[in-house]
Amino acid sequence: MKFDIRATALTAAIALTGLLPGGAAQAEEVNGLKTAASFESIESEQARSVAIFEEMAKVITHARCVNCHPVTGGPLQGENQKPHSPPIPRTEDNFGVVAMRCTTCHGEENRPFLGETGSVPGNGHWQLAPQSMGWVGLTVPEICAQLKDPERNGGRTLEEVAHHMGHDTLVGWAWAPGEGREPAPGSWEGFSELAVNWIETGAACPG
C-alpha cells in the first residue's frame, strides 16, 4: 500500500480526539461499569447515591453473583442461571451435601477441565450465600434494602458490606471466573469504589 500523508494525518486527528473531553466518556465506563467519578456531576447526594447503587446492581444481578445468591434451593450455574449440575440442594451449612461438599469439586482456584475447554470455578471461600442473602427474583430496590438490613446481611454494618464487596476474594472471583464464564461488568476495584462511594453518599436505595 502506498504511504498516504493525508490518511496518516486523519488517523492522528482521530487518535487525538480520543484524548479530548469527548474521549473522557471512555474513562467514565470501564468494561460496562461506570466509574465512581462519573457520578460526581450529580448534585444531590441522595440522587447520586441512588444512581451509584443502580450501577452496582449491574454487578450484583450478574450471573456470576446471583448464581450463588439464590433465594431457595441450591446453587445455579451458567449465564442462563440454570440449576447446578450435579443437583445440589441447599443445606444448613450452605456447603453442599454429604459426600458431595463444595470442595469435592471446587478448589482454591479455577481448575481447567481435563481434555476439554472450560474450567471448574474455584476459590478458597467457595460456598452458597445464606438464604437470607438470596437475590434471585428480587428487584434492585429490594436487594438494596436487604443489603442494608443486619437481620438479613449477616449482621454486617455498611462498612462491613463494602469490605465484603471490595476485599472478599470470593466476590473478586466474579472478575476472574475462569475459562468458559463471562466476568461481571467492570472491575473488582471499580465495583469496590462504587460501594464505598454509595455508603459515603448515605447508602440510599432506589425507590
Added chain:
Amino acid sequence: MTDLTINGKDVSLDVPGDTPLLWALRDNLRLTGTKFGCGVAQCGACTVMVDGMPVRSCITPVEDLEGSDVTTIEALEGPEADAVRKAWVDLDVPQCGYCQSGQIIAAATLLTEIPQPTDEDIDFAMAGNACRCATYVRIRKAIHNAAKILEA
C-alpha cells in the same frame, strides 16, 4: 515435586504441579482402581478421599495436595467401607463396574456421616456419581443394606 501420603505411604510425586491427581495415580503410581470418566467433575468415577473428604481427582492438580493424605479405592477401609463392600457383593451391584470405585467411596462417606440414610439422603449424596449402566436402584438398596450391617 509434591510430597504427600497416598494410601498410608509417603510419596514424592515428581510430575509438573498442574498434573491432575488422577493421572499421577493411574500413570505414575499404577493405582488404576480410580477411573477417568468425564474429566469435568461431572461423573464421579475419579473420586478419591483427600484428608477424609471425597474429591474429584480429575480436576485436582497435585500442587494443591502438598502434605495431604489421599486414600484411593485400593486402600479404603473401616467399618463403613467393609459394610459397603459386603452389601455390594451380596447384591451384585456392579454391571460393567467402571463407575463403582467412585460409587463405593461416595457410599462409604455417606454412611460415615449419616449411618441410617433415607432414600433422599442417598439420592442427594450419590447424585454426583453417574452410572452409565444405570445400577442406581441396586446402589440405593445396597446402601440401605450396608446401613443394616452397620447397625447390627
